Amino acid sequence: MGKTRFLIVSDLHGSDIVLNKTVNAAKFYGIRNIIIAGDLTGKLLVPIIKLQGEKYSLNLFGENRVVDGSKLEEVKKQIRGSGYYYKVLSEDEYVSMEGDKEKIKAAFLDEMKKGLDEFFTKAHERLKPIGAKLYLIPGNDDYEEVADYIQHYRTETVVPFEQSIVEFEGEYELAGYGYSNPTPWHTPREKSEDQIYADVKKIMEKSDPKRTILVAHVPPIDTKIDKAPKLTPDLKPELVGGEYQMVSVGSTAMRRIIEEYNPLLGLHGHIHESGGIDYVKNSFGRTPVFNPGSDYSAGILRGLILELDGGKVKNYLFTRG
Structure with missing residues (x-):
């Protein structure tokens, strides 16, 4: 396996500012591929x-x-x-x-699709001339109708891969999964841990783990990239001594999948405040897992540039812009 270098972002949540920065990032950073790990659309x-x-x-x-x-x-x-x-x-x-x-929902969906159309058009216009591509999956906050719309919007430049596997740079493959485990907010695309495990197992059974990059919106539980503030019964962050109490909210199923199949690496999102890197140990060794984090509401694009060489992570750089 040779070298490849790409950008991973997540949780853009419909912000025109960070969506524009995303499609401009390929030329700015000198990379050919961008991966979006879910939650493309806004909430209001x-x-x-x-x-x-x-x-x-x-x-x-x-x-x-x-x-x-x-x-x-x-x-x-x-x-x-x-x-x-x-x-x-x-x-x-x-x-x-x-x-x-x-x-209200019909009007909301219509505006979300219009926003996606504008984004995909810009992506095609700006990425095609430099030979770059945009790979993406929906997340838990993207309505099912939006997820279906994304999955059927496929061009030579825009490549959706929800619950499927696509070739990546000729030597790797991307396996995508955008649902999350249950959240306190009852978002549009949530499933039980058992359902998530069954779904992702089907995908991984068709993959070659030695060359598979697992792009799953929800991170594995009990890692540095799945920490979020503990909530009170009325869904407010719990403060003790003036500090937020952080707890793991990732997926037990996703951790189990990584432990059993040992993909090349895991790329995740979902938990905006927990950008970073960690490792999931398994009988094969350990799998690096990443979360670029998100500051979309401030107009900041948080990302992660990864360089793979010979099937291993050679370098990584977290970005803010």
Whole structure:
């Protein structure tokens, strides 16, 4: 196996700022391939209500605002930069949609798909000329409809590989899995540990572990890359002595898979505050596992540049930009 060098990012959550930085990263860092380990879409749709006299009303970041039409584009940019989506509605349209969960979800999905289309188009336009590719899987926060949309959006530049295996650089293969174990927030794509184990086992049975890079959104449990604040019953971070109490929230199934199959390495995300590297020991030795972390809400793209040589990790560099 020869050398290959690539960038891994995760948990971009719809932010136009970090999505743009992602597609620009190939040229900036001089790499040919980018891997996104899930959670491409945002979590909130902001209704912008058109009032009389070219005025617009909205609630953004908990603040009710009325803005002049001349400021509307600036507000839209701020919303998309934060990872949220927006929809401009008349007062009648807003009233008809308010409280209708099906209409709200349909509008939300429509805006998410529009955002993905824009991102994929930019990726194709900017990556194709330099011979680079974007490999991606959805995560637990991406709706099933979005995951299906991503999986069927395949070009010579954009390569989805959810619950499948794709060739990578001719000598390696990527095995993808985007579901997470249950979370307190009951996100769209969660499964039990038993279901995760059965799903990923099927994938790994078709792979060659010696050349397989496991790209799984959820990290293995009891590692340095799965630590998140312990939550109170009302889902607030628990503070003791002024410090957050950190606990492991990763997947027991994912750890079991890595222990049993010993893939070349594991690339993960999901836990934004736990970017880093750790190792999962098994009967074959140990498997390095990575999480680039995420600061999408601040407009910061956190990433990890990995260099493989001869089937082993030769170098790695965590990035922020």
